[in-house]
Amino acid sequence: MAANKSQGRSFGLFLGGLTATCAGIAAFSSGMGKAALVIGLVVLAASFFTFIKLKPLEGKIALGSQPALMKLVGAVVTAGGWLLTLFGLHLTTSVGARMVIALVGLAISLVGMIGILPAACNKNAIWKA
Amino acid sequence: MKKFRNRVWICAVALLLAMGNTAHAQAGSAAADLKAATAAAPTATQMSQGDPGGTLTGTINDVPVSNAKAGVTVGDVANQVGQNKIAINFVWTLVTGFLVMFMQAGFAMVEAGLCRVKNANHTYMMNFTVYACGLFAYWLIGFAIQMGGAAGNGNLGGLATLAPEHMITLFGTHWGLWGTQGMFLSGHTYDVGVMVIFLFEMVFMDTALTIVTGAAAERWKFLTFCVSSVLMGAFTYPLFGNWAWGGGWLSALGSNLGLGHGYCDFAGSGVVHAVGGLTALAVALIIGPRIGKFNKDGSSNAIIGHDISAVLVGCFILAFGWFGFNPGSTLGASAAGNLRIGTIAVDTMLAGCTGTFGAILYMWIFKGKPDAGMGANGLLAGLVAITAPSGFVNTVSAAIIGFIAGVLVCISVAFIENKLKVDDPVGAVSVHGTCGLWGVLSVGLFADGKSNYGGAWNGVTGSVTGLFYGDASQLVAQLVGIVTLIGFVFTFSFVLNWILDITMGQRVSAESEVAGLDLPEMGQLGYPEFVFKPEPAFMTMAEEGAVA
Numbered sequence: 001m002a003a004n005k006s007q008g009r010s011f012g013l014f015l016g017g018l019t020a021t022c023a024g025i026a027a028f029s030s031g032m033g034k035a036a037l038v039i040g041l042v043v044l045a046a047s048f049f050t051f052i053k054l055k056p057l058e059g060k061i062a063l064g065s066q067p068a069l070m071k072l073v074g075a076v077v078t079a080g081g082w083l084l085t086l087f088g089l090h091l092t093t094s095v096g097a098r099m100v101i102a103l104v105g106l107a108i109s110l111v112g113m114i115g116i117l118p119a120a121c122n123k124n125a126i127w128k129a
Numbered sequence: 130m131k132k133f134r135n136r137v138w139i140c141a142v143a144l145l146l147a148m149g150n151t152a153h154a155q156a157g158s159a160a161a162d163l164k165a166a167t168a169a170a171p172t173a174t175q176m177s178q179g180d181p182g183g184t185l186t187g188t189i190n191d192v193p194v195s196n197a198k199a200g201v202t203v204g205d206v207a208n209q210v211g212q213n214k215i216a217i218n219f220v221w222t223l224v225t226g227f228l229v230m231f232m233q234a235g236f237a238m239v240e241a242g243l244c245r246v247k248n249a250n251h252t253y254m255m256n257f258t259v260y261a262c263g264l265f266a267y268w269l270i271g272f273a274i275q276m277g278g279a280a281g282n283g284n285l286g287g288l289a290t291l292a293p294e295h296m297i298t299l300f301g302t303h304w305g306l307w308g309t310q311g312m313f314l315s316g317h318t319y320d321v322g323v324m325v326i327f328l329f330e331m332v333f334m335d336t337a338l339t340i341v342t343g344a345a346a347e348r349w350k351f352l353t354f355c356v357s358s359v360l361m362g363a364f365t366y367p368l369f370g371n372w373a374w375g376g377g378w379l380s381a382l383g384s385n386l387g388l389g390h391g392y393c394d395f396a397g398s399g400v401v402h403a404v405g406g407l408t409a410l411a412v413a414l415i416i417g418p419r420i421g422k423f424n425k426d427g428s429s430n431a432i433i434g435h436d437i438s439a440v441l442v443g444c445f446i447l448a449f450g451w452f453g454f455n456p457g458s459t460l461g462a463s464a465a466g467n468l469r470i471g472t473i474a475v476d477t478m479l480a481g482c483t484g485t486f487g488a489i490l491y492m493w494i495f496k497g498k499p500d501a502g503m504g505a506n507g508l509l510a511g512l513v514a515i516t517a518p519s520g521f522v523n524t525v526s527a528a529i530i531g532f533i534a535g536v537l538v539c540i541s542v543a544f545i546e547n548k549l550k551v552d553d554p555v556g557a558v559s560v561h562g563t564c565g566l567w568g569v570l571s572v573g574l575f576a577d578g579k580s581n582y583g584g585a586w587n588g589v590t591g592s593v594t595g596l597f598y599g600d601a602s603q604l605v606a607q608l609v610g611i612v613t614l615i616g617f618v619f620t621f622s623f624v625l626n627w628i629l630d631i632t633m634g635q636r637v638s639a640e641s642e643v644a645g646l647d648l649p650e651m652g653q654l655g656y657p658e659f660v661f662k663p664e665p666a667f668m669t670m671a672e673e674g675a676v677a
Contacts, residue, residue: 003351007351018269018359055634058636061638081612098388098605125417125550127425127427128427
């Protein structure tokens with residue numbers, strides 16, 4: 001399936017829902033704001049429901065399945081290096097030690113980003129078949 | 130003793146009287162000067178004759194008077210001076226913002242030129258539509274998240290309404306997470322200064338968004354691209370933008386933890402380019418390579434773009450726009466050290482120059498030809514890398530930073546394609562991601578401690594100074610910024626686009642991909658009168674290789 005009217009409608013719904021949600025957040029202290037937030041969230045949910053309904057109509061795509069668990073591990077490791085750095089900065093006031101902590105965190109994040117995740121995303125790549 | 134005290138009192142009173150008389154005399158003299166200037170100003174009759182030499186226009190006659198009876202006063206002149214300072218800064222920031230906005234045209238030409246002719250309309254349309262998607266999302270909520278706590282910019286009149294920043298307290302220090310004011314630019318943020326900073330920050334945000342379209346070109350479903358871009362403009366970019374530029378925790382690493390001047394990113398190697406480049410990598414990983422890009426043994430095929438002239442002209446448009454990007458990031462041309470704009474502009478052009486040399490020489494020496502596509506990417510790589518340090522380094526450092534970026538982009542393109550097996554049709558991940566991170570790092574190495582924008586940066590007194598000029602702690606702050614870009618921005622983008630892949634699908638059908646996206650996704654060919662050359666067989670083996 002290529003671009004069509006249903007996709008256009010669902011995107012319009014998404015934009016409308018996001019606008020109402022943001023208006024609700026901006027005016028949350030008022031009754032109207034709360035109502036707008038609820039309406040916006042409902043419309044946003046509806047737009048995602050239509051996205052899900054439209055997805056299978058796309059037809060065959062040139063992409064193999066990517067193992068979800070491995071992707072999740074990659075994302076966790078990438079974020080883990082960052083969190084390690086953040087908390088490590090508070091363990092010492094030495095510039096040298098903080099630099100080492102930042103470099104260790106960076107190395108861990110890089111393992112996740114350019115080690116695990118590309119391997120996960122290419123595990124069942126169609127060009128391998 | 131009593132006599133001595135009396136004498137002291139008499140002296141003090143005499144001194145005060147003398148000072149009062151001097152002040153009165155000075156005020157009187159100023160008033161007399163103003164009167165004389167008013168008397169010497171051109172008359173209405175003289176003005177009615179025209180002013181071909183430009184010697185009569187722009188005099189005391191043009192200073193607004195608060196009290197017509199009193200004429201021009203010192204107060205009127207002082208107010209006009211303040212107004213002029215802000216006006217100069219407003220005009221500077223707006224005009225440089227317009228230049229950055231025009232970079233969208235350059236990006237569109239570069240990306241479309243590097244793609245095949247059958248996807249030209251789709252690629253141009255992504256670069257066109259991303260402007261609307263980003264701007265709308267930024268107006269709704271993105272600006273509030275990024276700059277809604279960024280009050281205190283004296284260049285633009287204080288921006289007092291952009292407060293407070295939402296903070297949390299950890300380990301006894303306050304860390305800013307996001308702004309709270311400015312949604313829809315309504316309420317107190319309906320303010321002239323806020324409008325200026327909105328326009329300037331918005332065009333930066335859109336630059337980051339348009340980077341992603343290059344890495345995902347020729348296979349990205351238009352609907353998903355639209356939703357992904359809106360979400361990036363609303364959340365991903367503004368969050369990191371707040372942490373670096375909006376008073377958030379990264380900018381406070383200096384004042385909170387003593388790490389130099391905190392994370393320093395003058396014009397956005399990290400905030401704009403690395404955010405765009407890393408998001409591009411996240412999307413490219415999820416969306417997978419184009420049909421025919423890789424062979425069974427993992428080797429890659431070159432998929433040549435359709436218009437190298439568009440690529441090179443687009444690069445020059447981008448280089449032109451970069452004079453808005455970097456010098457404009459002073460947010461003013463008057464006061465607070467802003468006269469450094471000349472140095473920033475020269476740093477920018479030099480880094481682009483050496484970046485071009487770095488890439489061309491690398492390709493010529495190691496591959497045998499001064500490749501045009503990589504030369505273009507070398508120019509952009511140098512410009513991307515100098516974006517963060519442009520406000521803090523001298524011209525020699527700028528040239529070194531640019532040259533390293535030019536070489537780095539060639540190595541990175543090969544690494545991403547051959548080792549990671551990620552298909553990035555335009556080299557966006559390498560140009561903006563890799564070289565953006567290099568730019569952030571280079572601040573911590575090359576900042577020479579000579580630029581002092583009003584006495585302090587990120588709330589820390591003094592000038593930003595890197596490792597080579599004696600401050601190792603600045604390098605740590607930059608490393609923390611880099612880890613945040615990879616650990617948070619990349620991960621956040623990856624998870625967000627993964628969710629979109631699950632719910633709506635990121636990739637077009639294999640059938641559309643082989644046919645070219647212009648007709649199925651856009652309904653119109655980019656070049657309807659062209660006769661398409663048949664593609665090699667490996668690029669059309671869609672049906673048998675495709676999976677649902």
